[in-house]
Amino acid sequence: MGSKKVLLSGSVDGKVSALFKRVSAVNKSNGPFDMLLCTGRFFADTGLSGDASEEDTELADYVTGAKEVPLPTYFIGSFGQGAARAIESLSNADASVHYLGRSGIKQLHGLNVVYLDGTYDKQAFEHGSTTASCRHYSKEDVRALERAVDRAEGDVDILLTCEWPADVTAAVPPGSAPADVGSTGSAVVAGLATKVRPRYHISGGKDVFYARPPYLNKDLGAGAHVTRFIALGSVGNAAKAKSLHALALVPAADMDVATLTQRPEGTTPCPYELPSTSKRGAPGDDDGLGEQSWRWQQNKRSKGGHAAPSLGRPDVVKDDRKTVYVKNLPYRATEDDIIGFFSQAGPVADVRRGAEADGKLHGYGFVQFESEEAAAKACQLHGTEFMGRELTVDVSTSGARAPSGKPVEGCWFCLSNPNADVNLVASIGEECYVVLDKGPIVDSHVLVLPVEHYPSQLSLSASSFAEMERYLSALRSCFASQGSELFAFERYMTFRKSGGNHCQLNVLPVSAAAAATARADVQRLARDHGVPLQPLDGPSKGEAGREVLRQAVGDGEYFLALLPDGSRLVHAITRGEKHPLNFGREVAAALAGAPGRADWKKCASTPVEEAAHTAKFKELFKPYDIMQ
Numbered sequence: 001m002g003s004k005k006v007l008l009s010g011s012v013d014g015k016v017s018a019l020f021k022r023v024s025a026v027n028k029s030n031g032p033f034d035m036l037l038c039t040g041r042f043f044a045d046t047g048l049s050g051d052a053s054e055e056d057t058e059l060a061d062y063v064t065g066a067k068e069v070p071l072p073t074y075f076i077g078s079f080g081q082g083a084a085r086a087i088e089s090l091s092n093a094d095a096s097v098h099y100l101g102r103s104g105i106k107q108l109h110g111l112n113v114v115y116l117d118g119t120y121d122k123q124a125f126e127h128g129s130t131t132a133s134c135r136h137y138s139k140e141d142v143r144a145l146e147r148a149v150d151r152a153e154g155d156v157d158i159l160l161t162c163e164w165p166a167d168v169t170a171a172v173p174p175g176s177a178p179a180d181v182g183s184t185g186s187a188v189v190a191g192l193a194t195k196v197r198p199r200y201h202i203s204g205g206k207d208v209f210y211a212r213p214p215y216l217n218k219d220l221g222a223g224a225h226v227t228r229f230i231a232l233g234s235v236g237n238a239a240k241a242k243s244l245h246a247l248a249l250v251p252a253a254d255m256d257v258a259t260l261t262q263r264p265e266g267t268t269p270c271p272y273e274l275p276s277t278s279k280r281g282a283p284g285d286d287d288g289l290g291e292q293s294w295r296w297q298q299n300k301r302s303k304g305g306h307a308a309p310s311l312g313r314p315d316v317v318k319d320d321r322k323t324v325y326v327k328n329l330p331y332r333a334t335e336d337d338i339i340g341f342f343s344q345a346g347p348v349a350d351v352r353r354g355a356e357a358d359g360k361l362h363g364y365g366f367v368q369f370e371s372e373e374a375a376a377k378a379c380q381l382h383g384t385e386f387m388g389r390e391l392t393v394d395v396s397t398s399g400a401r402a403p404s405g406k407p408v409e410g411c412w413f414c415l416s417n418p419n420a421d422v423n424l425v426a427s428i429g430e431e432c433y434v435v436l437d438k439g440p441i442v443d444s445h446v447l448v449l450p451v452e453h454y455p456s457q458l459s460l461s462a463s464s465f466a467e468m469e470r471y472l473s474a475l476r477s478c479f480a481s482q483g484s485e486l487f488a489f490e491r492y493m494t495f496r497k498s499g500g501n502h503c504q505l506n507v508l509p510v511s512a513a514a515a516a517t518a519r520a521d522v523q524r525l526a527r528d529h530g531v532p533l534q535p536l537d538g539p540s541k542g543e544a545g546r547e548v549l550r551q552a553v554g555d556g557e558y559f560l561a562l563l564p565d566g567s568r569l570v571h572a573i574t575r576g577e578k579h580p581l582n583f584g585r586e587v588a589a590a591l592a593g594a595p596g597r598a599d600w601k602k603c604a605s606t607p608v609e610e611a612a613h614t615a616k617f618k619e620l621f622k623p624y625d626i627m628q
């Protein structure tokens with residue numbers, strides 16, 4: 001599959017004609033390019049008062065079509081002279097210039113592009129005002145973005161931010177970074193880059209051209225790739241810093257793992273995850289905080305008496321080799337208690353322990369030591385008593401292929417992780433749980449999943465699988481009480497991000513009428529999407545049913561549909577096959593009579609809506625819940 005040619009521009013500062021003239025020339029000499037991405041400030045910066053100015057910008061002629069746009073153009077930096085009016089006119093025009101928006105993820109010419117418009121301002125960040133043309137992003141903008149990225153499949157090709165990230169020049173060889181820029185970036189942008197792990201991160205906002213040596217992102221369990229940070233100067237800047245840069249890149253989605261995870265010579269550690277000692281003492285730490293940090297702030301370290309969640313120190317790089325996984329922790333144990341106990345094995349660097357939505361602490365967590373030796377020693381504390389409970393202590397492993405089911409840090413579905421979406425949880429069993437889908441197709445659209453990290457139902461223990469089936473049958477009864485039948489699907493793919501796939505069954509009610517024609521409808525959609533589905537003959541339940549599935553798919557990837565009549569259809573995804581990622585939702589949405597809800601991005605809801613929605617479902621499910 002071919003590479004995409006992309007032109008990148010730093011701040012345009014309103015000089016749209018000069019930019020397009022240059023782009024047109026470069027496109028003729030080195031093109032053709034697929035698109036132009038602009039970061040930094042797009043409009044002339046004349047201070048706040050200019051943003052609402054009625055004056056025409058140079059963009060106007062390109063919006064009306066009086067002048068020709070040389071390449072499909074996408075920009076952030078929606079503030080400056082005449083910005084509000086220009087963006088409004090763009091939204092009504094059929095121009096090849098597009099404002100990307102406040103924050104989000106978009107697929108552009110086959111590339112996954114993530115963007116965050118605006119700059120950091122403490123007031124705007126904390127208290128948020130997210131009108132279309134506001135020069136600062138809010139905490140909500142960043143959160144919404146992180147959620148979107150978490151939900152999206154595949155790796156991010158390009159991250160666009162108006163500002164530089166803080167500390168980006170940390171860990172580069174002495175003298176190789178441009179002077180006096182390192183200390184002035186945004187910690188929020190650095191936090192975002194850490195989370196998004198883009199292959200390229202493009203920033204503007206300073207009149208400096210800087211292409212940082214690649215840095216290696218943290219391996220979440222399925223291979224790590226590098227990020228290249230590139231900063232560009234503004235169009236026509238006096239310092240003559242380069243403002244236009246060309247890239248040719250193959251979309252991550254089309255790359256094999258070996259190519260994607262290559263480490264070029266000169267690769268450095270991630271500058272945002274260095275131990276605090278080797279980093280400049282960032283004075284802004286109280287202000288521009290990355291996501292991890294503000295979690296940290298919200299959940300102050302428990303001092304003395306009160307047990308509270310321990311969400312991990314932002315300045316400690318997570319390291320599995322130095323970490324143990326602990327179960328059966330006493331609920332009343334504070335972080336200090338845990339540190340005190342485990343210090344007998346060696347100095348403790350960090351404690352990570354989450355909580356349920358109602359504040360009840362998890363009985364499990366991670367303890368990270370300063371050294372691997374200490375972690376090994378801590379494993380010998382397995383079976384010893386701590387505040388009246390016998391602890392389970394084991395080495396921590398992350399990774400999609402870890403068959404042990406230990407939590408994978410960063411996975412949203414591992415219930416023991418601090419970032420798990422506990423607000424949506426409807427029922428927790430011994431080994432499985434039920435959670436409302438985050439972008440529900442219909443009200444009772446839920447996921448049934450194992451509490452711990454197993455990639456597919458075939459890797460579950462017999463007891464976990466049995467519980468999953470009990471939940472399914474409870475849901476079937478619950479739906480029946482509403483006059484509906486049950487449709488479910490499971491997709492197992494070995495994703496590289498977030499430690500790989502966490503097994504999940506999508507379950508939702510469909511009407512009796514839809515159930516009657518479900519088999520034919522599913523088969524028709526399967527043909528439309530090029531996903532040949534085969535019936536699974538023989539037992540459809542229990543271990544025997546699981547064996548039938550195993551015979552059909554081996555240990556490979558698959559898509560499995562569970563029809564309302566209890567029969568199953570399966571497609572074994574072959575190596576190199578491009579399985580349509582949204583297929584399951586397309587089918588489910590069609591059966592549920594809500595085809596418009598297939599795209600989860602259109603189904604986002606606010607935390608308040610989510611809470612109400614969860615409460616409603618819990619009430620409905622209560623009489624059938626196997627844990628009640």
Ligand SMILES: [Zn+2]
Nearest residue numbers: 411414453502
């Ligand atoms: Zn998981």
